[in-house]
Amino acid sequence: MxxxxxxxxxxxxxxxxxxxxxxxxxxxxxxxxxxxxxxxxxxxxxxxxxxxxxxxxxxxxxxxxxxxxxxxxxxxxxxxxxxxxxxxxxxxxxxxxxxxxxxxxxxxxxxxxxxxxxxxxxxxxxxxxxxxxxxxxxxxxxxxxxxxxxxxxxxxxxxxxxxxxxxxxxxxxxxxxxxxxxxxxxxxxxxxxxxxxxxxxxxxxxxxxxxxxxxxxxxxxxxxxxxxxxxxxxxxxxxxxxxxxxxxxxxxxxxxxxxxxxxxxxxxxxxxxxxxxxxxxxxxxxxxxxxxxxxxxxxxxxxxxxxxxxxRRPGPGTTHRAGQVPRSPRATRGGPSAATSSVPLLVARNVSFSYGPHAAPVLRNLDLDLDTGAHLAVVGPSGIGKSTLAGLLCGLIRPDAGEVLLRGVTVTALSARQLATQRALIPQEAYLFTGSLWDNLTYLRPRATTREVRHAVRAVGAAPLVERLGGCRAVVRPEDLSAGERQLVALARAYLSPAPLAVLDEATSYLDPAAERRAEEAFASRPGALVVIAHRMSSAMRARRVLVLDGADVQLGDQDEVLARSPLYRSLVGHWWEPPRSSRGAPGTSTGDLTVPEPSPLRSS
Missing domain, CATH: 1.20.1560.10 (ABC transporter type 1, transmembrane domain)
Structure with missing residues (x-):
């Protein structure tokens, strides 16, 4: 007062x-x-x-x-x-x-x-x-x-x-x-x-x-x-x-x-x-x-x-904690130094978060390691905290307890410029600006070559869109594109960025299943690690590891491990998937002992 x-x-x-x-x-x-x-x-x-x-x-x-x-x-x-x-x-x-x-x-x-x-x-x-x-x-x-x-x-x-x-x-x-x-x-x-x-x-x-x-x-x-x-x-x-x-x-x-x-x-x-x-x-x-x-x-x-x-000043994330690798002088320009390359790409330790001092925790004591080449899907019902987890991993939200390290550095200690070179977060509502398609695609990598841009466009399946718009030098207005077309441009932009960590937070929700699969497989084969907030169960089944959010508790493992330990995941899989049929012409694509029917969407968090 x-x-x-x-x-x-x-x-x-x-x-x-x-x-x-x-x-x-x-x-x-x-x-x-x-x-x-x-x-x-x-x-x-x-x-x-x-x-x-x-x-x-x-x-x-x-x-x-x-x-x-x-x-x-x-x-x-x-x-x-x-x-x-x-x-x-x-x-x-x-x-x-x-x-x-x-x-x-x-x-x-x-x-x-x-x-x-x-x-x-x-x-x-x-x-x-x-x-x-x-x-x-x-x-x-x-x-x-x-x-x-x-x-x-x-x-x-x-x-x-x-x-x-x-x-x-x-x-x-x-x-x-x-x-x-x-x-x-x-x-x-x-x-x-x-x-x-x-x-x-x-x-x-x-x-x-x-x-x-x-x-x-x-x-x-x-x-x-x-x-x-x-x-x-x-x-x-x-x-x-x-x-x-x-x-x-x-x-x-x-x-x-x-x-x-x-x-x-x-x-x-x-x-x-x-x-x-x-x-x-x-x-x-x-x-x-x-x-x-x-x-x-x-x-x-x-x-x-x-x-x-x-x-309000940045909290404890701006200081080095025990076991944290300090940033070198070069980190102010290009992110964490190469000396941290021996540590995992992303580490979350004892991360807890809730919206307010009296609110139930969204996450509690989460531990997570992601190495280069990791492909993780995050699954859970609507409102459970999947997008919140994406914000924590990307440094947009500060955890109440614990820390998230990106190449050994607390993620909330990195500046916006440094974060842009280390992680790419693609939300459900893709952001474009009025201007040339080239500027929209190279926003995170201004010095990209024509060959690199074309490769990114082809990789995520945006080549037909670029051709229809008149090439990469064409001028675009966001309101003239559909939600799915904006997502394709945003995916190509993120694919082209130098960030080794890509987080797709419902980033393919407006694409059809085939286009979604192509985009996710492109990011999975890209150098670095991929985290997918699953919009369809087919996205979860393509991942090497699955993180199931069920209240403040989580289950993490490969497909077999999570199916064995998580009743919620078994319920989701049982709802969207069915056993393979022996008859010819059965719908779906066989994946091990599971068959993928035409996927249906999971609601976003």
Missing amino acids: RRALDFGLRALRPRTVLALLGWSVPEMLATALSGVAVARAVDTGFLAGRPDIGLAWLGVLAAGAVAAAVGTRQVYRRLGDLAEPFRDTLVRRVVDGALRRGVRGLRDDGAIARLTHQVEIARDTFAGLVMVIRGFLVTVVGAVVGMLSLAPAVAAVVLPGFALGVGAFVATLGAAAQRQRAYVRTDEELSVRAAAALHGVRDVVARGAEEHTAATVDAAVADHASAERALARVAAARAVCLAVGGWFPLVALLAAGGWMARRGLSAGELVGGLTYVLTALQPALASLIRGMGGGGLRFVVTVERILESAE
């Missing part, structure tokens, strides 16, 4: 603050004049039988209100001089933080939300807080000056209760900020768990996991409800503060009215004192509690989240 408040205080520009205070003087004078004008209108006007004088004093009160309105208008006109620079500062923090993580090859999925949503919330609440606090101070100072000039005894009766209510409210702000943070965390957790349950509802029903899934969501609902009840208790405490600071002075003034009248307090002065309480102090405190209790808490929580995200 203190961090966000300090950041907001540093955003207050002295010249703009002085201008705001200067234009607040008419409002302050109008507040100070209100009780005095009412008292004089009563004592010297209406009670004295001179209604003209009473109306004249009320006219003075109206003139003061007009002057206050002019000042308030000028205040709002200058409010942008504080709010917009504050917004620009936050935008720079968000963009700088996202760029720092980007050049290190780290994903920042929340940067867009922070830039388009959270920054605007912070800007609006900052401006609101400035106006609320300014209005409170102006009103209180004006009321105190007016009461002291009207009758010091009125101030002595009113101000202690008012000060007690303000102090009690300020004391609740720390606890309220903690409750607001807890509410935001539980709301996000509930959204994540509910979305995961809905996304994988067919798998949940198919595996009979309805009770477990419901219990998981129920726990998130219970946490969210508990956090909301805690917020409600804080709101109730704020109501008590308003009663003490806003209504107790009124009761005290009425109770002491007879005593003060016997000591010379006039009826007009008593009514003037009531005017200060009812039209100044009580509304000012209510506005402060409403503004600080609502917008103030949103400001604190939002700004703290923005600052934490913007200043």
Whole structure:
């Protein structure tokens, strides 16, 4: 809380603050004049039988209100001089933080939300807080000056209760900020768990996991409800503060009215004192509690989240751990040095990951070695974490525990340029840009020769597409190509890259089975290692090793080993495959003692 408040205080520009205070003087004078004008209108006007004088004093009160309105208008006109620079500062923090993580090859999925949503919330609440606090101070100072000039005894009766209510409210702000943070965390957790349950509802029903899934969501609902009840208790405490600071002075003034009248307090002065309480102090405190209790808490929580995200540094992956091979000076240009060639291409040790501190782990204590020439398929039901595993292996996601080493170097310690030379990740939705087909193909290897490009295009089966488009120098627009055609271009680009590790994350999902097989076999024969997030079971059966994700537990081995150990894999194989038929013309392609029918897709994670 203190961090966000300090950041907001540093955003207050002295010249703009002085201008705001200067234009607040008419409002302050109008507040100070209100009780005095009412008292004089009563004592010297209406009670004295001179209604003209009473109306004249009320006219003075109206003139003061007009002057206050002019000042308030000028205040709002200058409010942008504080709010917009504050917004620009936050935008720079968000963009700088996202760029720092980007050049290190780290994903920042929340940067867009922070830039388009959270920054605007912070800007609006900052401006609101400035106006609320300014209005409170102006009103209180004006009321105190007016009461002291009207009758010091009125101030002595009113101000202690008012000060007690303000102090009690300020004391609740720390606890309220903690409750607001807890509410935001539980709301996000509930959204994540509910979305995961809905996304994988067919798998949940198919595996009979309805009770477990419901219990998981129920726990998130219970946490969210508990956090909301805690917020409600804080709101109730704020109501008590308003009663003490806003209504107790009124009761005290009425109770002491007879005593003060016997000591010379006039009826007009008593009514003037009531005017200060009812039209100044009580509304000012209510506005402060409403503004600080609502917008103030949103400001604190939002700004703290923005600052934490913007200043987050790469974690332990940037330092060398025990057994890790340090990067040589040459690694800054071409990736890890050749001295690491004796270690496996990719190593994962005790890798665990979950989406949030209270979420169930997606992976737990995963160990994996991939040597040059490895061909691994990753299999599992929808939403189980296959794409998450791909992000961990490629350095896009940092594990909660353990480490992933690429040629002996922690993968998250490599810069984006180094990662591009060591691993190629092809997602389901292939990215192309408007320009020549040549530029799209050679993006990861700008100095590729014509012969190398043609070989890559033929290897993945993209030659007919290139010929139809008019050759490698033709200009293409992504929207003019189908999803499958974009995938072919992306596959050729990845095949041409110098990266020894290729990860196909549903990268052939829009291709027909024959085209998929050709592309995967091309990558399997390419120097390096291949990891395939299986879209069809035929992809898994072509791999030399299979990794089955079943909750946070995994099974790893060759086809026979995984079939023997994993009921889930046996179920998947039994669903998509059938024993070979002895009759001629039986559909499918024989592979050992299994026959491949026309493959059907597995849903992506």
